[in-house]
Amino acid sequence: MAIAESTNQVSTNWKEVKSRSSRDDRQMLVFMGIIACYLVVALAFPLYAILSKSFENNDGAFIGLANYIEYFKTPALTYSIQNSLFIASITTLIVVSVAFLFAYGLSRSCMRFKSGFRVIALVPILVPSLLPGIALVYLFGRQGMLKELLFGHDIYGPIGIIISEVFFTLPHALIIIMTALSIADARLYESAESLNSSKLRTFFTVTIPGARYGLISAAFVVFTLTITDFGAPKVIGGDFNVLATDIYKQVIGQQNFEMGAVVSMILLLPAGIAFFVDRIMQRKQVALLSARAVAFDPKPSRVFDWAMFGWASVVSVFILTILLTCQYAAIIKFYPYDLSFSLNNFDFDRMDGGGWTSFFNSLKLASWTAVVGTVIVFFGAYMVEKGRGFNAGRGVFQFLAMLPMAVPGLVLGLAYIFFFNDPDNPLNFLYHTMAILVISTITHFYTVAHLTAVTALKQMDKEFESVAASLKAPFYKTFMRVTVPVSLPAILDISIYLFVNAMTTVSAVVFLYGPHTALASVAVLNMDDAGDIAPAAAMGMMIFYANVTVKILHSLISKGILKRTQAWRYR
Amino acid sequence: MRSADPYLRIQNLTKKFGEFTALSDISLEIFEGEFVCFLGPSGCGKTTLLRAIAGLDIQTFGEIEQNGKDISSLPPAERDFGIVFQSYALFPNLTIQRNIAFGLENLKKPKTEVESRVVELLELVGLSDQKDKYPAQLSGGQQQRVALARAIAISPGLLLLDEPLSALDAKVRGKLRHEIKDLQNRLGITTIMVTHDQEEALTMADRIVVINEGIIEQVGTPQEIYNAPETTFVADFIGSMNFLSGVRAGENRIEVGEQVFTIDNALWKADSEQNHDVVIAIRPEDIVVGAASENCIDASVDSVEFLGPFVRAELSSPALSGQSIQADFSANRVRSEQLEVGSKLQISLPVNSIRMFNRASRV
Ligand SMILES: Nc1ncnc2c1ncn2[C@@H]1O[C@H](COP(=O)(O)OP(=O)(O)OP(=O)(O)O)[C@@H](O)[C@H]1O
Ligand SMILES: [Mg+2]
Numbered sequence: 001m002a003i004a005e006s007t008n009q010v011s012t013n014w015k016e017v018k019s020r021s022s023r024d025d026r027q028m029l030v031f032m033g034i035i036a037c038y039l040v041v042a043l044a045f046p047l048y049a050i051l052s053k054s055f056e057n058n059d060g061a062f063i064g065l066a067n068y069i070e071y072f073k074t075p076a077l078t079y080s081i082q083n084s085l086f087i088a089s090i091t092t093l094i095v096v097s098v099a100f101l102f103a104y105g106l107s108r109s110c111m112r113f114k115s116g117f118r119v120i121a122l123v124p125i126l127v128p129s130l131l132p133g134i135a136l137v138y139l140f141g142r143q144g145m146l147k148e149l150l151f152g153h154d155i156y157g158p159i160g161i162i163i164s165e166v167f168f169t170l171p172h173a174l175i176i177i178m179t180a181l182s183i184a185d186a187r188l189y190e191s192a193e194s195l196n197s198s199k200l201r202t203f204f205t206v207t208i209p210g211a212r213y214g215l216i217s218a219a220f221v222v223f224t225l226t227i228t229d230f231g232a233p234k235v236i237g238g239d240f241n242v243l244a245t246d247i248y249k250q251v252i253g254q255q256n257f258e259m260g261a262v263v264s265m266i267l268l269l270p271a272g273i274a275f276f277v278d279r280i281m282q283r284k285q286v287a288l289l290s291a292r293a294v295a296f297d298p299k300p301s302r303v304f305d306w307a308m309f310g311w312a313s314v315v316s317v318f319i320l321t322i323l324l325t326c327q328y329a330a331i332i333k334f335y336p337y338d339l340s341f342s343l344n345n346f347d348f349d350r351m352d353g354g355g356w357t358s359f360f361n362s363l364k365l366a367s368w369t370a371v372v373g374t375v376i377v378f379f380g381a382y383m384v385e386k387g388r389g390f391n392a393g394r395g396v397f398q399f400l401a402m403l404p405m406a407v408p409g410l411v412l413g414l415a416y417i418f419f420f421n422d423p424d425n426p427l428n429f430l431y432h433t434m435a436i437l438v439i440s441t442i443t444h445f446y447t448v449a450h451l452t453a454v455t456a457l458k459q460m461d462k463e464f465e466s467v468a469a470s471l472k473a474p475f476y477k478t479f480m481r482v483t484v485p486v487s488l489p490a491i492l493d494i495s496i497y498l499f500v501n502a503m504t505t506v507s508a509v510v511f512l513y514g515p516h517t518a519l520a521s522v523a524v525l526n527m528d529d530a531g532d533i534a535p536a537a538a539m540g541m542m543i544f545y546a547n548v549t550v551k552i553l554h555s556l557i558s559k560g561i562l563k564r565t566q567a568w569r570y571r
Numbered sequence: 572m573r574s575a576d577p578y579l580r581i582q583n584l585t586k587k588f589g590e591f592t593a594l595s596d597i598s599l600e601i602f603e604g605e606f607v608c609f610l611g612p613s614g615c616g617k618t619t620l621l622r623a624i625a626g627l628d629i630q631t632f633g634e635i636e637q638n639g640k641d642i643s644s645l646p647p648a649e650r651d652f653g654i655v656f657q658s659y660a661l662f663p664n665l666t667i668q669r670n671i672a673f674g675l676e677n678l679k680k681p682k683t684e685v686e687s688r689v690v691e692l693l694e695l696v697g698l699s700d701q702k703d704k705y706p707a708q709l710s711g712g713q714q715q716r717v718a719l720a721r722a723i724a725i726s727p728g729l730l731l732l733d734e735p736l737s738a739l740d741a742k743v744r745g746k747l748r749h750e751i752k753d754l755q756n757r758l759g760i761t762t763i764m765v766t767h768d769q770e771e772a773l774t775m776a777d778r779i780v781v782i783n784e785g786i787i788e789q790v791g792t793p794q795e796i797y798n799a800p801e802t803t804f805v806a807d808f809i810g811s812m813n814f815l816s817g818v819r820a821g822e823n824r825i826e827v828g829e830q831v832f833t834i835d836n837a838l839w840k841a842d843s844e845q846n847h848d849v850v851i852a853i854r855p856e857d858i859v860v861g862a863a864s865e866n867c868i869d870a871s872v873d874s875v876e877f878l879g880p881f882v883r884a885e886l887s888s889p890a891l892s893g894q895s896i897q898a899d900f901s902a903n904r905v906r907s908e909q910l911e912v913g914s915k916l917q918i919s920l921p922v923n924s925i926r927m928f929n930r931a932s933r934v
Contacts, residue, residue, distance in 0.1 A: 015632070017629055017630055017631065017632060017633065017634075017644050019626070019644055019646055020644045020646060022646035022647075022648040024646075025646060463656045463658060463660035464662065466656070467656070467721075468673075469646070470625065471653075471673055471674030471721070471725060472677045472725070473673060473676075481665070482662045482664065486662075486664055
């Protein structure tokens with residue numbers, strides 16, 4: 001057939017061919033639908049409830065923008081917007097610089113003790129965001145050990161909040177920037193070197209541009225975490241009001257739910273914008289990733305290595321000081337009058353806040369969240385990644401899975417009150433139960449877990465499903481026999497992520513716990529509120545111990561499982 | 572060999588990715604037991620066509636019929652085929668034996684039957700002693716054979732292979748070519764193999780489908796494709812080919828520069844009228860040294876390239892108005908004629924080796 005000929009031929013049938021769906025396709029669609037329904041009920045409906053609440057009065061009648069108008073007429077409330085933006089911007093600036101230098105040292109120098117620094121830098125993830133505030137009280141409070149260092153400034157207020165937030169957000173920024181730096185292409189550096197480019201010039205022309213998406217992404221993550229965090233300003237904020245504490249005060253203090261909803265909507269704005277910008281950045285980063293890069297192998301350099309070591313030490317000392325101060329506070333009798341050793345502070349049953357039960361409740365919540373959450377998240381990610389057809393539905397699912405990241409915990413918690421505490425809601429029975437705590441926590445941390453699952457699934461040979469289909473294997477067989485075993489490392493990562501966060505989270509659950517479901521992290525908050533700061537520190541440390549134990553267990557178990565089930569990974 | 576009805580019939584198949592047309596209006600028939608190769612340059616749409624046949628990426632328009640049944644819109648799970656991907660896609664956490672048994676286990680057959688079939692297949696691909704290893708512990712060639720065994724385990728009516736040998740080194744590739752062809756012969760299974768390696772296609776295929784930029788250029792046996800290319804693309808893509816631009820100067824005469832070539836009417840692919848621009852083509856190995864009654868030209872050697880058993884010489888002749896021509900000479904001849912750069916010689920272009928195309932279709 002010559003070219004001239006073939007173009008003249010006219011196809012007779014111009015009806016577009018649509019693939020018929022197989023039984024597998026339909027079953028997978030049903031499962032995806034079920035998980036999507038979960039997300040709709042646990043996320044979309046509550047968000048709608050809080051949105052509509054912000055347009056209603058106390059009796060539930062629609063009053064348009066009246067609540068918003070009242071909000072903007074109350075300077076005491078609108079100040080918080082400025083305050084929140086101020087705190088978040090300064091924290092972002094500090095954290096991104098600190099984390100970048102730290103990550104630069106880890107990935108580009110030959111300094112000693114790298115793995116130790118890495119472990120220390122990730123410690124803040126294991127404690128509630130209330131903890132640095134408590135440590136700061138001991139360090140710089142009215143009777144603080146290092147009070148003089150502040151030259152008369154008050155730690156209660158922006159200074160305290162910013163230091164706490166730096167501690168709290170540092171590991172998150174570090175992880176993102178480390179990833180960005182580690183994918184930088186060594187070939188660029190080699191060519192820069194062969195062009196005799198100076199170190200500084202290479203830094204600005206190669207390193208910074210290569211890591212720019214990582215830096216921007218880290219900045220937005222830190223900004224979002226800070227502006228939505230409520231633990232630090234609650235403990236160390238003093239009279240300095242921010243949006244997150246306003247929500248808490250409106251709801252818990254004044255029982256003004258409508259105003260709480262209004263502030264929530266205002267808090268959603270910056271968090272939502274930051275979220276979308278971050279998504280765009282992540283996508284560009286991925287594009288960079290797929291280019292085949294050669295790993296960078298740093299060469300020793302005395303001065304540079306020691307400078308980086310110095311910086312990493314400073315950061316590590318900062319983190320350890322906060323942690324050890326809490327440890328110290330937890331085990332002395334009565335600071336600053338009696339510094340003898342005592343475990344009295346761990347006698348939680350004598351204090352308000354829920355006692356030891358709250359700690360065990362937290363363990364229960366974390367375990368349920370880890371197990372149920374991992375199943376839901378991984379199954380959902382599998383359906384959306386590996387199913388065929390129904391692309392519109394898949395898009396909606398992806399959106400629902402990404403949404404939780406843009407919703408601050410407090411907003412989610414308040415939304416749950418409006419939705420689940422509504423007497424007309426058939427799901428009302430969930431209110432104040434452990435189940436609602438599990439649901440809210442899974443939903444709150446859904447996005448990162450989902451992305452981890454999706455990444456792992458994308459790394460798998462995409463033809464597994466094609467081969468399985470040609471062999472007439474039903475999808476659940478391929479899923480159970482191949483997908484799950486091969487993804488086991490990622491599955492374990494997801495479960496530990498959910499566990500640790502369920503242990504430390506305060507924001508969503510603070511509105512939702514009931515008389516029988518008090519939680520450790522909430523107990524820290526309440527004991528601190530009641531002036532029992534030392535027991536609060538002790539409970540905070542209990543959370544830390546639990547998380548460390550579980551992390552160690554997790555790594556032992558995953559090593560064991562990997563050895564047994566993944567013999568194929570080793571040649 | 573051919574029965575009246577084709578086993579696989581593809582009609583007016585078009586595949587679009589958004590605005591981009593990857594395949595346009597493909598029609599093709601494949602017969603039972605045939606070994607067909609899809610051959611073409613990278614990005615021409617070979618894989619796309621294979622995936623459409625498998626139902627993995629369904630075509631935008633057109634129909635596919637397998638064994639008399641319209642399968643155009645069936646999902647892959649409801650079609651009858653086995654497939655081997657370039658990556659092999661072996662399940663990394665299952666042993667060789669479990670990989671091969673994966674499809675058999677879905678047939679609801681007794682366990683013993685499954686196991687004996689696995690043993691049989693392991694023997695067939697010569698991997699009986701490797702059955703308890705994991706895929707990562709095998710060489711590329713062994714993995715390829717596992718993938719093949721897994722694909723044919725459930726005795727599919729159609730075997731699809733997407734560049735199954737491209738990830739292997741040349742030695743193994745040569746060996747596996749024979750093994751696959753041999754296996755296919757024994758099983759008599761209708762097979763489609765995608766490749767961009769012409770040698771692979773020429774040695775293995777019963778028929779070759781040459782694809783370029785989403786359309787079929789030619790379908791034919793390896794001999795037909797090599798000896799009687801229907802388009803300049805096929806002529807150029809398969810083997811080496813000299814092209815000389817000229818004009819038609821008479822019933823079976825072509826003028827190239829000052830030289831007039833006699834050609835055989837039967838081999839004309841062009842339908843041009845007198846004085847129209849045409850291209851004549853001849854393979855380097857068809858050029859003969861020495862005087863002959865027809866198509867004889869004086870040439871000088873511009874460069875020589877040693878290619879092992881033969882030497883490829885770049886020749887030029889004032890008569891061809893600057894167009895150069897490549898010719899292959901055996902090492903012997905080069906020695907006996909003392910050919911080297913600058914040598915003068917007489918060559919002739921045998922009439923039955925010259926093909927002619929319209930210049931418009933020159934790529
Ligand atoms: N999913 C897709 N979306 C958009 N374009 C695609 C997609 N798959 C293939 N194409 C395009 O269709 C054309 C044909 O692709 P195909 O994979 O069939 O090529 P091929 O002949 O198999 O090439 P190769 O030898 O490199 O494998 C290419 O231009 C390719 O870029
Ligand atoms: Mg291909």
